[in-house]
Amino acid sequence: MKFSSKIKITLRKSILDPQGKAIEHSLKSIGYDSILDTRIGKFIELLVEADSPEKAKQITDDACKKLLANPVMEDYEFETTEL
Amino acid sequence: MKFSSKIKITLRKSILDPQGKAIEHSLKSIGYDSILDTRIGKFIELLVEADSPEKAKQITDDACKKLLANPVMEDYEFETTEL
Numbered sequence: 001m002k003f004s005s006k007i008k009i010t011l012r013k014s015i016l017d018p019q020g021k022a023i024e025h026s027l028k029s030i031g032y033d034s035i036l037d038t039r040i041g042k043f044i045e046l047l048v049e050a051d052s053p054e055k056a057k058q059i060t061d062d063a064c065k066k067l068l069a070n071p072v073m074e075d076y077e078f079e080t081t082e083l
Numbered sequence: 084m085k086f087s088s089k090i091k092i093t094l095r096k097s098i099l100d101p102q103g104k105a106i107e108h109s110l111k112s113i114g115y116d117s118i119l120d121t122r123i124g125k126f127i128e129l130l131v132e133a134d135s136p137e138k139a140k141q142i143t144d145d146a147c148k149k150l151l152a153n154p155v156m157e158d159y160e161f162e163t164t165e166l
Contacts, residue, residue: 002119008091008126023127023151032146036085037130043091044106047120063115067106 003048003056007078009069010041044068048080056080086131086139090161092152093124127151131163139163 011017017039024038046063050056057080069076094100100122107121129146133139140163152159 006091008089010126010128020127026150027146030149032142034132034142035129035146036132037128039128041126041128043093043124043126044103045093045120045122045124046118049117049119059115059117063110063118066113067109 001050001052001056002083003050003053003080004083005046005048005056005060005078005080007044007046007060007064007068007076008041009044009064009074009076010039012073012075015073041074042068047083053080053082084133084135084139085166086133086136086163087166088129088131088139088143088161088163090127090129090143090147090151090159091124092127092147092157092159093122095156095158098156124157125151130166136163136165 020039027035046060048056048059050059060078060080064076065071103122110118129143131139131142133142143161143163147159148154
């Protein structure tokens with residue numbers, strides 16, 4: 001069985017996001033004054049082969065912990081759906 | 084009214100994703116053979132002030148088209164929720 005895992009990785013709220021601030025300033029400079037805050041993260045899509053949805057979620061979670069996200073600075077959440 | 088817009092920006096399927104391939108190889112080298120494909124995109128969260136959900140969606144869509152996404156190489160989708 002194949003599963004698609006869609007992972008969102010964001011900087012923790014307490015950590016300054018200079019890339020987000022830069023985009024916020026750019027948006028303001030082209031007239032978007034109603035955008036009050038901007039934060040940037042990563043979006044990762046994995047195609048996982050596993051025997052069960054639980055196993056696919058386990059593999060995704062392990063991959064996030066070991067490689068994809070930095071647990072000190074980042075939070076992650078993901079959704080796994082069968083294809 | 085304040086709205087949160089969560090935007091996912093991904094490279095179009097036809098476009099090679101070298102960053103995704105690099106992560107795929109790293110995952111394989113640490114033993115994750117069951118991850119068959121990896122694609123990387125951006126995740127952007129905007130805090131938008133608007134009079135209605137429609138207006139907030141319009142602002143988000145405009146910001147994606149004008150600044151956040153590259154319409155030639157990237158696809159985007161977003162969800163706007165009231166806070």
